[in-house]
Amino acid sequence: MRAITVSDRNAGVGGLTLTDMPYPHAAENDVIVRVHAAGFTPGELDWPATWSDRGGRDRTPSIPGHELSGVVVELGYGTTGLTVGQRVFGLTDWARNGSLAEYTAVEARNLAPLAADIDHTVAAALPISGLTAWQGLFDHAHLTTGQTVLIHGAAGGVGSIAVQLAREVGAHVIGTGRADDRDVALTLGAQTFVDLDADDLRQVGEVDVVFDVIGGDILELSTELVRRGGTVVTIAMPPTTQPKDGRAIFFVVEPERARLSDLAERLRSGRLKPIVGAVRPLSETPSAFARHRRTPGKTIIQVRQ
Numbered sequence: 001m002r003a004i005t006v007s008d009r010n011a012g013v014g015g016l017t018l019t020d021m022p023y024p025h026a027a028e029n030d031v032i033v034r035v036h037a038a039g040f041t042p043g044e045l046d047w048p049a050t051w052s053d054r055g056g057r058d059r060t061p062s063i064p065g066h067e068l069s070g071v072v073v074e075l076g077y078g079t080t081g082l083t084v085g086q087r088v089f090g091l092t093d094w095a096r097n098g099s100l101a102e103y104t105a106v107e108a109r110n111l112a113p114l115a116a117d118i119d120h121t122v123a124a125a126l127p128i129s130g131l132t133a134w135q136g137l138f139d140h141a142h143l144t145t146g147q148t149v150l151i152h153g154a155a156g157g158v159g160s161i162a163v164q165l166a167r168e169v170g171a172h173v174i175g176t177g178r179a180d181d182r183d184v185a186l187t188l189g190a191q192t193f194v195d196l197d198a199d200d201l202r203q204v205g206e207v208d209v210v211f212d213v214i215g216g217d218i219l220e221l222s223t224e225l226v227r228r229g230g231t232v233v234t235i236a237m238p239p240t241t242q243p244k245d246g247r248a249i250f251f252v253v254e255p256e257r258a259r260l261s262d263l264a265e266r267l268r269s270g271r272l273k274p275i276v277g278a279v280r281p282l283s284e285t286p287s288a289f290a291r292h293r294r295t296p297g298k299t300i301i302q303v304r305q
Helices: 009-015 042-046 127-140 157-168 179-188 216-224 257-268 282-289
Strands: 002-005 017-020 030-039 067-075 087-091 103-107 111-113 148-151 172-177 192-195 207-212 226-234 247-250 276-281 298-302
Touching: 002 282, 009 042, 009 282, 017 282, 067 103, 067 127, 087 127, 087 257, 111 257, 127 157, 127 207, 127 226, 127 257, 148 157, 157 172, 157 179, 172 179, 179 192, 207 216, 216 226, 276 282, 282 298
Parallel strands: 148 172, 148 207, 172 192, 207 226, 226 247, 276 298
Antiparallel strands: 002 017, 030 067, 030 103, 030 298, 067 087, 087 111
16 A cells, blocks of 8 residues: 555655555454545654554554544454444554555544535544644643633634534633634634734733643743633643643543534534645655745645545
């Protein structure tokens, strides 16, 4: 099968290669998915799990990408809950070969059924962004109606979903980004937008929740804005400061089939709209990974027409 692989950790994006790889093996409780569309995180070439397995052993050449939408073509021993021919979407394991391939092996519990009227390229934009937004806002920050939430990267893959989910529960949403993100953030439901290049973030006043995807100075400054008892959640880096009488939480998204199904239903009903920034063929994955490429929403790799 064709796949994007990496073998040299020091090569960065330049080490991404389209090559032939063996057809994957379905272990116990796995399924093999014929991948139609895949998503990736630009920073994943820096993750240790991209290069080694859970025992710390080198696993190169490895296949990056951890979001997918496709069709089940094979069941591993003991696998239940899914059937051959079923459309599915979800996450691959962090420390196994991923989704930037024509076929991949995935634990069945990490996948959810996908309705026939949802396009694969849209579904592939939802797993990490959707689960991260939900878990950050509700499982960790416990956002509720009437609270104020500051969402960084409001036009990005994660932030755009977070804005929509926060508005749906009746929160007051302040979005941030660059100047050309303003219209997108406001259209999605943010009531206020802050241009991080031109505006003073302190002007937003006190907030109950901060959802951070940036880290660094922005994370530290945002922490100062949290009112007593509030929460900062971040996916960028472990926080170095805590809000007064509050919490600062760094987390990594976890697979959750029931939540994936809920997100898909929201998408079908029009209550949730993932932003697909660009759709590129598998052969163009290396250039899509390049950090200088910036598009609203999430770039999706179309593996199969």
